Amino acid sequence: MNGPSVVQRLLDKTPLIAPSMLKCDFANLHREVALLERAEAPLLHFDVMDGHFVPNLSYGAMLIRSLRSLTDIPFEAHLMISEPDRYLPDFLDAGCDLVTFHIEAVPDPLPLLRRIRKAGAAAGLALNPGTPVEAIEPVLAECDLVLVMSVQPGFGGQAFLPAALDKLRHLKRLIGPETLLSVDGGIGPDTISSTADAGACHFVVGSAIFDTADYREAIERLQLAAASAAVSARSPTE
Numbered sequence: 001m002n003g004p005s006v007v008q009r010l011l012d013k014t015p016l017i018a019p020s021m022l023k024c025d026f027a028n029l030h031r032e033v034a035l036l037e038r039a040e041a042p043l044l045h046f047d048v049m050d051g052h053f054v055p056n057l058s059y060g061a062m063l064i065r066s067l068r069s070l071t072d073i074p075f076e077a078h079l080m081i082s083e084p085d086r087y088l089p090d091f092l093d094a095g096c097d098l099v100t101f102h103i104e105a106v107p108d109p110l111p112l113l114r115r116i117r118k119a120g121a122a123a124g125l126a127l128n129p130g131t132p133v134e135a136i137e138p139v140l141a142e143c144d145l146v147l148v149m150s151v152q153p154g155f156g157g158q159a160f161l162p163a164a165l166d167k168l169r170h171l172k173r174l175i176g177p178e179t180l181l182s183v184d185g186g187i188g189p190d191t192i193s194s195t196a197d198a199g200a201c202h203f204v205v206g207s208a209i210f211d212t213a214d215y216r217e218a219i220e221r222l223q224l225a226a227a228s229a230a231v232s233a234r235s236p237t238e
C-alpha cells in the first residue's frame with residue numbers, strides 16, 4: 001500500500017468512475033465485486049455512515065476487510081462519521097488505499113491528513129454542500145483527493161445539486177495536477193458531463209451503475225461522457 005503511487009496510478013486512468021458500494025446488492029457482495037472486476041472498475045468507493053454525522057447507518061471496516069481478499073481493485077473509504085481519527089486504524093488495517101473524511105467532522109483536518117499519508121494511504125478531504133471551499137483551502141496541499149458532495153450525505157439516489165459545479169471550478173483552480181478532484185452524489189448520464197467540464201476527474205456513482213443490468217456498459221458510457229466533456233472543456237473553441 002503506497003499513497004502517492006495509488007494516486008499516481010489512478011491519475012493515469014482518469015476519468016475514474018468509482019462505484020458507490022452503498023447501492024450494491026448486499027445479499028450478493030461476492031458477486032457484485034466479481035461483476036465490478038469484469039466491468040474494470042478502477043476503484044471501489046465504500047460509504048461509511050455512523051447514524052450520527054449523517055442520519056443513516058451503513059457498514060464499517062469489518063465489511064471492507066472481508067471483501068479485501070476478493071480483488072486487487074483499490075478501495076476507497078468515504079467516512080461520513082464523527083471522530084474519524086478514532087476509527088482510522090480500522091480502515092487502514094482493513095486494506096483501504098484511500099481514506100476520505102469530512103472537514104465538518106474534525107476541528108483541524110491537518111493531523112489526520114498527515115496520519116493517513118504517513119500510514120502509506122492516500123488522504124482525501126470531503127466537503128458538504130453547505131461548506132465553502134475556503135474551509136479547506138489552507139490544507140489543500142496535504143490532500144491527495146478532494147471530494148465535493150453534490151447531495152446531502154447520507155443516502156444514495158438523491159438529485160444532483162448544481163451548486164457543486166461552482167465549487168468544482170473553484171477547487172480546480174486551486175489544486176495541482178497531482179490531486180484528484182472528486183464529485184459524489186446524483187452522478188449519472190445527465191449530470192456527469194457538467195461535472196467533468198467543471199474539472200472533476202473522479203466520479204462516485206451509485207444508482208447509475210447498480211440500478212442498471214450491465215455494470216460494464218454503465219461504467220463505459222459514463223467514462224466516455226466524462227472524457228469527451230473534459231476534452232471540450234480544454235478546447236472551448238471546438
Ligand code: DX5
Binds near residue numbers: 023158184
Ligand atoms: C451519499 C454517498 C454517495 C451515494 C452515491 O452520502 O456518499 O456515494 O451513495 O449514490 P448515488 O449515485 O445514487 O447518488
Ligand code: ZN
Binds near residue numbers: 046078184204
Ligand atoms: Zn460517497
